[in-house]
Amino acid sequence: MKHPLNWRVTLLALLVSSSAAFADSRPATAPAAATAPHVITQRPGHAGIASANFHATDAGLEVLAKGGNAFDAAIAVASTLSIVEPESSGIGGGFMAVLHRASDGKDVFIDARETAPAAVNTKDYLNKDGTPNRDTALNGPLSAGIPGEPAGLAWLSKHYGKLPLKDALTPAIRLAREGFQPDGRLINAITERQDDIKRWPASTAKYLPEGKPPVAGQVWRDPDQARTLEILGEQGADGFYRGEVGKKLVDAVRAAGGNWTAKDLESYQIKERTPITVDYRGYRVVTAPPASSGGVAVAEILNILSGYDLTKLDDAHRTHLVIEAMRRAFRDHNDYLGDPDFVKMPLDMLLSPYYAAGLRMTILADKATPSSMLPASIAVDPGMHTTHFSVIDKGGNIASITLTVNYTMGSTFVAAGTGVLLNDEMDDFALVPNKPNVYGLLGSAANAPEPGKRMLSSMTPSIVFGADRVGVIGSPGGSTIITQVLEGILAFMDGKDAQGVAAQKRFHHQYMPDRVDVEPGAFDPATADALTRMGHTLKERSPWGYMNVVTWDLKTNKLDAASDPRRESGLGKVQ
Ligand code: GLY
Numbered sequence: 001m002k003h004p005l006n007w008r009v010t011l012l013a014l015l016v017s018s019s020a021a022f023a024d025s026r027p028a029t030a031p032a033a034a035t036a037p038h039v040i041t042q043r044p045g046h047a048g049i050a051s052a053n054f055h056a057t058d059a060g061l062e063v064l065a066k067g068g069n070a071f072d073a074a075i076a077v078a079s080t081l082s083i084v085e086p087e088s089s090g091i092g093g094g095f096m097a098v099l100h101r102a103s104d105g106k107d108v109f110i111d112a113r114e115t116a117p118a119a120v121n122t123k124d125y126l127n128k129d130g131t132p133n134r135d136t137a138l139n140g141p142l143s144a145g146i147p148g149e150p151a152g153l154a155w156l157s158k159h160y161g162k163l164p165l166k167d168a169l170t171p172a173i174r175l176a177r178e179g180f181q182p183d184g185r186l187i188n189a190i191t192e193r194q195d196d197i198k199r200w201p202a203s204t205a206k207y208l209p210e211g212k213p214p215v216a217g218q219v220w221r222d223p224d225q226a227r228t229l230e231i232l233g234e235q236g237a238d239g240f241y242r243g244e245v246g247k248k249l250v251d252a253v254r255a256a257g258g259n260w261t262a263k264d265l266e267s268y269q270i271k272e273r274t275p276i277t278v279d280y281r282g283y284r285v286v287t288a289p290p291a292s293s294g295g296v297a298v299a300e301i302l303n304i305l306s307g308y309d310l311t312k313l314d315d316a317h318r319t320h321l322v323i324e325a326m327r328r329a330f331r332d333h334n335d336y337l338g339d340p341d342f343v344k345m346p347l348d349m350l351l352s353p354y355y356a357a358g359l360r361m362t363i364l365a366d367k368a369t370p371s372s373m374l375p376a377s378i379a380v381d382p383g384m385h386t387t388h389f390s391v392i393d394k395g396g397n398i399a400s401i402t403l404t405v406n407y408t409m410g411s412t413f414v415a416a417g418t419g420v421l422l423n424d425e426m427d428d429f430a431l432v433p434n435k436p437n438v439y440g441l442l443g444s445a446a447n448a449p450e451p452g453k454r455m456l457s458s459m460t461p462s463i464v465f466g467a468d469r470v471g472v473i474g475s476p477g478g479s480t481i482i483t484q485v486l487e488g489i490l491a492f493m494d495g496k497d498a499q500g501v502a503a504q505k506r507f508h509h510q511y512m513p514d515r516v517d518v519e520p521g522a523f524d525p526a527t528a529d530a531l532t533r534m535g536h537t538l539k540e541r542s543p544w545g546y547m548n549v550v551t552w553d554l555k556t557n558k559l560d561a562a563s564d565p566r567r568e569s570g571l572g573k574v575q
Contacts, residue, residue, distance in 0.1 A: 038284060038465060039105030042554065043396045048561035049073060050498070050548035050572030051389035052088065055180060056080040057573050059171035060391060063163065064575070070397035071099065071160035072168040075153045077389050078403055079172035079229055082149070083222055084180055086410075086421050087189035088387035088476065089403035091228065091240070093410060093423040094148035096288050096459040098275050099160060102396035107286045107463070111271040111454070112152025114145025114425045118451040119259035125431040132432045139196045141258025143411045143424035145455060149403065150232055150240035151270045158236070160397075166233030173233070176226035176419075179219040185567075187213055193409040200256065202416035207409075225419025241265040245418055252415035253422075267452070271341070276351065278302050281493050287462040287485075288402075289347075290340045293333040294460025294482045296350055300329040301486055303356030304363075310490075316530035317366065319523070322490075323509045323516055323536060324363045326483055330511035331374050338446035339454040345446070368535035371514035386476035388461065390550040392559055400472045402459035402481070428455035460485040464492055470552040473501060477545030480517070483508040484545050498549040498562035498572060506544045517541035548572060 047070070049060040059080040060073035068076070074097070082090035089095065097110040124142050127133045136142045157165035182190075190197065190213040197203045206222070207213070214220055231239040239245060246265045253260040275286045276295035280302040287295035304325040310318045336345050349355050362369065386404035391397075404423070405411075411424040429449040447456040458481040464471040471492040475484040484506050491504040505522035509515070515537040523531065528538055546564035548571065553560070561572030 038107075040102065040396055040465075040470070040554070042557060043102070043394060044392060044552055044557055044559050045394050046559055046574060047073070047391070047393045048550040048552075048559035048572065048574040049077065049389065049391045050502075050550050050561040050563050051077050051081065052387045052546060052548060052563070052567065052571065053081060053084045053183070054571055055084045055175055056389065057571055059175070060389075061573060061575055062171050063168050064393060066163065066167065068163045068168060069161060069395060070391040070393035070399045071156045072163045073391050073393065074389070074399040074401055075156055075161065075165065075168035076171050077391065078149065078153060078401065079169050080175060081387060081389070081403065082229075083172050083176045083225060084183070085186065085387060086405070087186055087408050088385050088405065089149070090405055090410070090421055091149045091153075091225070091232070092144070092147050092415075092420040093403065093405035094145070094425065095152055095401055095403035096292055096457060096461055097152070097156075097399060097401040098286055098288065098461045098463050099400075100286070100398035100463055101160065102398075107275050107277070109273040109275040109289055110152055110155065111273055111291060112148035112155070113291050113454040113457060114148050114423055115268060116426065116429065116449045116451055116453050116455070117146060117260045117264040119261070120426075120449045120451055121259070122431055122449060124259075125426075137427040137431055138407055138411070138424050140199065140411055140413050141253040141256045141260070141422065143426045144253070144258065144260075144413065144422035145425040146260065146264050146268050147240075147420070147423065148268065148270060151237045151268055154232065154237040155270045164233075165236060166230070169229050169233040173226045173229050176222040176229070179221040181217055182214050182220050184216065187216065189408045190214065193412050196412040197409070200413050202252065202414040203412055203421070206414050206419065206421075222419050224417060228418050228420060241268055248417045249415045249420065252418070256413065273340070278351070280306055283464050283466045283493055285462060285464050285489060288460050290337050290343075290345060290456070291454040292457045292459050293337045294458050294485065295462070296337060296347065297329040297333050297482045298460060298462070298486050298489070299351050300332060300356060301325040302489075303351070303353050304328065304360050306353070307357060307360045315523070315527040316534070319507070319527065319531060320366065320368070320534055320536070321363065322486075323507070323531075324369060326486075326509040327369065327371060327511050328359045328362070328374070330479075330509070331371070334511065335444055336446055338444075338456055342450055342453045343446045366534050370535070371511050374511070386459065386478075386481070386545075388474035388476060388545075389548050390472035390474065390561070392470070392472060392550050392552055398463055398470070398472055400461035400463050400474050402461045402474045402476070404457070404459065404476070425455055428457060458482055462489065464489055466493070468554050470554065471498075471501065472550045473547065475545035475547045479510050480506070480508045481545060483510070484547065488547055488549065492551070498551045498560040499565075501549045501551070502547040502562045502564045508541075515539050519544055
């Protein structure tokens, strides 16, 4: 890997003279932020959950009512999403979680990300002429990493929950057996992916039972997945990764041309990691470390922004600075980040306020820096279809969890007899260095596939602790997860309630392509004009990720839970 500092020295030399006029608002180092109290002694006495589906939110509330804590509720929400929102996440996929345990104030990151099988071979993702084979990267068993979610749920239960795992899985198992009505989003996802689903008999039987997608009002049952969840509940992680279920998974994958082995499944392990923390405006943000790029980027952006008083700027200049910070953070994460168990990353540098101060010096007050002026990097864009939920229980335990199967309906491959829809997370690796992935973007050596390695994610589950308020924030949205979560964090710090944070209008810059993606209505015409005059290229974009947010006002001791109105209001509930 090239030395990380070389290009920065060059860049500073190029830009520092022209940025001198802006020096007043840029101290040489980030100001010390007041650190919020981190062990919270008060308890809310009631609970809040916000997820992407009312069955899932209700499942979490049911488990809380039975004496479970936030982590048991999280298992109930995640397993229910596996049944009702398979287009976004499921037990054939993985998740990343930031947890806060009230009893001792411990913050921990749970990395239940998928891993590459031992037989991973980049040739499988190339056509004969050496061009990338998008089909094997996105569809069918070769596109699937070894699932992490079942091990993650078992770990949550064993180490953080109060109830037996099987009790936390009960609502999902019941719903899968008794049936539910698929919502319009699931019907649309199946419709969009039906040509791929038709390639696999078990997928066709499950998702196109009468040869076509389900229709609104039809009752849908998932007995195979109910049985798999039941075995997981009875036997813990071994019930998924070994025995009857493990054998069916391996047999199905291999029969369809995949390369998983029993050993791949048996050796899967979740990782507990230290979350990234960054202090900003008196708040402490606790967020995702690698193998997510999200927390590093959010921390780098906040460190850059900490040198400005954004509250004193008009919308255009404030937005300009946020865009410029995004541009620089994305430029870094593209090059360096990957699975921390495989890749040495310059995290001390990337997270340093001094490093951020250097980057800040390269930002002009009212002129966009063309990305081409920043030394070349490659861009990474993990998939778009993911889900996030947030939980605070009455005892003050907190779970911020983002889950994914990658692309809509993952690989579209259901392993026969298990009901498990496998992910297509292998496409989040840089499968073919310097060749574009499905989003037309390139990947780096740090994120090249290796046996047992985790593919880089953008998932950024976060908890924001302030002296008076706590916010639980996350979003789906591929690489835009990072900027959407950042904007949610800033909105929360600006005093917005859970609904205001979820509804916050969004914009995104990821270094390359050099443009600002803008949600319609995010900027008023004067702000849009001013940004364009500064040299930013604005491009309207839809859709955006949907946030599910829970907040806790420490002064009134009230919880607030809200889902994203872009998707469906009312999925956040307090009880
Ligand atoms: N597959 C989406 C992500 O992990 O960011």
